[in-house]
Amino acid sequence: MDNLKKYFKNYYVLNDISGILFWDNATNLPAKSIESRSDQMSILAEYIDQELRDLNIIKEINLNKNKDLNDYDKKNLLLMESIVLKENAVDGLLKSQLVKKKLKCEHLWREAREKNDVSIIEKDFNELLNLVHEEASQLSKSLSLNPYDALISNYDRDYNSSKIDKLFEIIKTDIIPQYLNLEKISKPTIFKSDLSKDDIFQHTNLKLKELGFNFDYGRIDQSMHPFCGGANKDVRITTRFEDNILETLSALFHETGHGVYEQNRPTELLYEPIGQARSLSVHESQSLFYENHIFKSKSYFQVFNKIFDGSKDMHQSFIEHYHTVRLNPIRVSADEFSYPIHVFIRYEIEKEIFNNKIQFKDIRHLWNKYYKQYLDIDLPNDTVGVLQDIHWYEGIFGYFPTYAIGAMISSQIKFSCPEYQSFVDNVSEESIYKVTDWLKNNIHQKASLYSSDEMLQNISGESLNSSYFLKHLNNRFIQ
Template identity: 30%
Template sequence: MEKNIISFREMIKEKKMIDSMLALLQWDLETQTPKGGYKLLSEMIGELSLRSYNLTTSEKFLKMIEVLKEKENELDEITKKEIEQLEEEILKIKVIPADEYKAYSELTAKAQGIWEVAREKNDFESFAPVLEEIFNFNKKFIQYRKVEGDIYSTILNDYEKGMNVEKLDLFFAELKKEIVPLLKEIKSRDRKFSEKLNFKVDKREQKRFSEEILKYIGFDLERGVLSESAHPFTLTVDKSDVRLTTRYFEELPFSSVYSTIHEGGHGIYEQNIGDEIKDTLLADGASMGIHESQSRFYENVIGRSREFWYGFLNKSKCKYEALENLTLDEIYKGINEVSPSFIRVEADELTYSLHIMIRYEIEKGILSGEYLIKDLPEIWNGKMKEYLGVVPEKDSEGVLQDVHWSCGLIGYFPSYALGNVYSIQILRAMKKEINIEGALERGELKDIKKWLIEKIHKFGKLKSPKELMVLITGEELNPDYYIEYLKEKYREIYD
């Protein structure tokens, strides 16, 4: 048995090594590859993806899992969970022909470059064919699995176990019922708070400020780095090598502040996976929804609070001069102004999940055959008008704004909304044990970070989202707290 465990660990190490190399290529692709280099890099990603596929579906690997399962009672908890996760992954990919798996990996790598150029040129037509190909691959892969029921529910469950269209339809219906009328009421008051925050800051100063904020909230820059990309993201090579990106607009300095804090939340999670699972397949977030709960917790619960800015401005060594002329209330209301925008990552906290609802409805429509790819700009703009009351003037501000579809992340967007829900449920539990406001005012975020590490981060994938929420809050996912939080917060801000 000991020999089998050693062999299993060697195979897992090889798989993780390939995954780490893929991560580095992905980092390069999204941060510094010249446009002329996309083709070769895409082929390299395809080749490495095929190596990962071949290893995971090999007779030797499958036999090893079978042998270990026969003596499951002799396995430790971590190895049992790894095998459970591997079985799920193998069921998904072994039915896909190897050449199609490689082709899809190359396609999604190449598509990111096509998307970036299309967005720059405001040219959806040039991106539409590759986007259609990506959606068609996803449909085909689900059909290979011969899963009964709705295609989209199967995809959603891959990102968040137990999630399906029925549950999300109920959540978004409740969100629409409660938040859209509140948004209309706020808009009718026509109160502007953010004008004093629209000062100009050059990119170099914004970068210094972003790094200061990362250190302040607890991201370790000795084991991580902050770079720049067209769309902010977090990528993990290992818990000692966690890479974040943000983006800078000189006229909108708070854009980089919140994309940095958001990605910092992801990064803090990755840096604090438990050492006992760091070399296993469990060294990752419990789910995409739980991962987003951490980024949204840091971005909104912490970063958009009065107390955070009171503590930060009193303690930080690097700050924008313009902030010294503003009151704390002016900063707080400015960063929380409700102003329906075209861009999701710039959205205020109240309207953010409405952006996700739009993408959810579009993905559902494409996969069901209700919507055609060529009609997406028109469909997108119609939903923006219906839910947010604004219509993008160009596709780069609309259907082309997000990188996710070009990466093949169909079904990922609902994770952001679920992350919002999880984050508020987690907040309620944390408040019972920690004086969060006091800690933020004193500029002492260590207790908050420690609580999150002990309750969530250290477990990685060892516990499921459901197990984590029951352990932390005593109940499963409950969207009511999130909706009530939004209503309470924004009614107070807008009197």
């Protein structure tokens, strides 16, 4: 296995370089430098592609299949074979074209979103979509999956559209009907702070350290769309400053959940497939655990006394803000009850994109239609509509379902974590540490050793069960 591990170390190091360039692209890149960055990332993508196209790696995989491997190496080998199969499924020229078009579309999206003008992005987005259709077609042939499932497998190998349809039945049959019948608030409470951005960063950084984020191996910056990226041992978190400071803090806690998961993966396995995060759904479960079950818990707000005035009235306003169902067109700002509906809408549109090959005009129409049908929201403009998320304009399709699956997993984890109730009863550095240490030992350190369902079976005694998610929502919003 040693030769295979050398190939994969090169592969992951090259991906690390790509991750840092992507972070820089979103945070620091000068406006006129996009063309040169596009060339850099396109050529780098070719090198990454070539790394796992080497015929010797196929020989090594076949050679190791005939060896008497331990269980760990058997799982590692299966993951290696799966990655090589996927990397070789899409031709190098198409990958290069995708990288260039994605970078162009991402920058056009920023302009279109800011100006609320879909005409800026429509033509290039449709061209990107055509490339993604070809990518999905090539993947589907190699993986023996339908095109959309082939794309979903890029982000979660444990779920396909058939399984997701069954999981999302609770959204259609339970959550949407309840949401439409609930009394909803249309205007959120605006929380402001007199502190400067630097002071807010300084205060929150102390809290993020308590949650396990290691600033010796990571940093936090600003970007238009919050994300977690970077490289092994160099995790980059970004957030955006909103008029409502709570949205900034919520995004920070969300991305910190991603960052801590990355930093806690087993050091000795960082450059092996079995040492990677299991899936984006599990990744989202960690970010949503930090955001929903720590930051938005009734007992945690007290730690932000330095940012707000710390009064009981402010605490009550915080609870009402995060524990009330609201009419909100923005997914990332949505309350937990309506959040899965936002994801469900995107999932339904993605199925239309790949089943019926609709393009931008039809996507925009469906977006507005579904927001009215499922969320009872008339969208005022495209900035808060079809332009609100960056994903599709980066060529990322099949990712959105992981947000709702992650929310379901995070709820099951909450009810299974023996340390969580002590944290709720008494918020302290010690109680927070016990929760995060439990997450580290039972989820982060396991990396890709277990499937999502195996991991949940180990900690809760059963595979993914959506009833935990419904129980959490009912406890927080209904009772």
